[in-house]
Amino acid sequence: MLEETLTDQEAYFLERVDRGDRIEADDWMPEDYRQQLVRLIAMHAVSEIMGALPEKEWVPRAPTLYRKLAITAKVQDEVGHGQLLIRVAEDLMRPWGKNREDIMDDLFTGRLKYHNVFHMATPTWADAGVIGWLVDGAAVITQGMSLSCSYAPYARALQRIVEEEGFHIQHGESICMALAEGTPMQRAMLQDALNRWWPALLMFFGPPEKNQLSTHQLRNIRYRIRSKTNEELRQRFFSKYVHRIWSLGLTIPDPTLYQDPVTKEWTYAQPDWEEFRQIVNNRGPRSEARLGLRSTTYQEGEWVRRTIALSPTAG
Amino acid sequence: MDERLDFDVYEVFAQSDSLSPHVHVFNVLASSPDMAMALAEENFFRRAEFVSLWVVRRDQIHQIGFHDREGFQKTPKAYRTTDDYKYLRDKWRYYRDHPMNPDGSPAAGGTVDGTMDD
Numbered sequence: 001m002l003e004e005t006l007t008d009q010e011a012y013f014l015e016r017v018d019r020g021d022r023i024e025a026d027d028w029m030p031e032d033y034r035q036q037l038v039r040l041i042a043m044h045a046v047s048e049i050m051g052a053l054p055e056k057e058w059v060p061r062a063p064t065l066y067r068k069l070a071i072t073a074k075v076q077d078e079v080g081h082g083q084l085l086i087r088v089a090e091d092l093m094r095p096w097g098k099n100r101e102d103i104m105d106d107l108f109t110g111r112l113k114y115h116n117v118f119h120m121a122t123p124t125w126a127d128a129g130v131i132g133w134l135v136d137g138a139a140v141i142t143q144g145m146s147l148s149c150s151y152a153p154y155a156r157a158l159q160r161i162v163e164e165e166g167f168h169i170q171h172g173e174s175i176c177m178a179l180a181e182g183t184p185m186q187r188a189m190l191q192d193a194l195n196r197w198w199p200a201l202l203m204f205f206g207p208p209e210k211n212q213l214s215t216h217q218l219r220n221i222r223y224r225i226r227s228k229t230n231e232e233l234r235q236r237f238f239s240k241y242v243h244r245i246w247s248l249g250l251t252i253p254d255p256t257l258y259q260d261p262v263t264k265e266w267t268y269a270q271p272d273w274e275e276f277r278q279i280v281n282n283r284g285p286r287s288e289a290r291l292g293l294r295s296t297t298y299q300e301g302e303w304v305r306r307t308i309a310l311s312p313t314a315g
Numbered sequence: 316m317d318e319r320l321d322f323d324v325y326e327v328f329a330q331s332d333s334l335s336p337h338v339h340v341f342n343v344l345a346s347s348p349d350m351a352m353a354l355a356e357e358n359f360f361r362r363a364e365f366v367s368l369w370v371v372r373r374d375q376i377h378q379i380g381f382h383d384r385e386g387f388q389k390t391p392k393a394y395r396t397t398d399d400y401k402y403l404r405d406k407w408r409y410y411r412d413h414p415m416n417p418d419g420s421p422a423a424g425g426t427v428d429g430t431m432d433d
Contacts, residue, residue, distance in 0.1 A: 087343065
């Protein structure tokens with residue numbers, strides 16, 4: 001939307017956004033705003049749903065009954081977050097005559113991407129710990145920013161989500177702490193998991209902008225859908241977690257990682273951004289397997305959804 | 316694609332204890348009120364407790380929203396609130412220490428602070 005060619009309605013909308021008004025689903029909004037929101041929220045929704053799968057693999061193999069209960073609760077939370085977000089996206093898609101079936105179709109056909117981290121393998125129990133501690137830690141940095149989003153229903157959903165993520169992070173910290181204080185073999189398992197996840201964690205925030213914001217980012221910042229750049233969020237992640245990782249005697253697999261004592265800025269080795277593009281385009285290590293599982297489950301549940309929809313109390 | 320599932324949106328309200336009002340929680344997509352209540356419990360009360368839970372089909376809710384409020388700022392209403400009566404605290408404190416005489420005349424040597432101007 002070019003600011004010099006605004007209609008009165010558009011100008012008034014931007015004025016509301018500028019003064020910090022929160023927009024509700026039934027308020028007038030530019031089509032462009034609606035599209036940016038659907039793009040962001042549908043992606044977030046399917047990431048929560050796909051995000052349940054890497055850890056779900058550890059539900060039957062959790063080392064104790066307590067850990068099994070806790071990781072089951074966590075997996076259930078992730079699916080619940082998906083439910084909340086799909087509702088928010090659906091209300092936005094209503095004027096287009098679309099609903100959650102379209103979101104799932106877009107996921108299965110690859111039109112809708114999900115976060116890079118959920119395409120990765122989780123071969124050990126330490127991976128489950130690292131996901132909780134650092135992947136959810138990274139997610140909360142992004143979602144914490146989005147709490148100030150100008151779209152009220154998304155901000156309200158995030159309030160509930162971020163509250164539960166607090167539990168997820170400590171659940172992950174607890175697993176990692178136990179391994180860090182454990183046998184040499186357990187420590188080695190944790191170090192291996194960190195080595196595996198480090199590049200994916202850096203990729204999670206998206207490519208650095210290098211003073212060149214994409215059109216989508218510029219729009220989202222203009223609409224107050226987001227307020228920080230990928231690089232700002234990644235820097236915040238370093239500041240929050242690098243010292244904690246070091247405090248457990250772990251090695252971060254990047255010998256160039258360094259914080260400038262004056263500017264506080266972190267320099268680091270860039271992950272392979274071409275690999276990132278491959279991963280988010282469903283060519284990651286576990287993309288096919290997890291999408292296959294999700295798609296099969298969706299098809300197998302079809303008769304249940306249909307039966308419920310046709311039950312006498314429906315409508 | 317032609318045959319779509321026809322579910323309804325239900326808004327969810329919950330009361331956390333008997334002295335609190337029912338508060339809007341979020342919404343769910345469900346095929347019936349029973350299903351909506353089951354989903355609401357699963358989605359929003361995995362940890363928190365409630366004493367009462369309502370689900371209301373969204374098209375049954377009548378609302379005054381932003382469009383109705385737009386342009387209508389409430390006029391100042393200090394006369395409806397305690398805002399204009401703040402001076403009373405000082406008066407009460409003064410008369411506690413300097414009681415009026417039975418004929419209403421001030422106690423010897425005292426003046427009252429915070430007198431209203433009108």
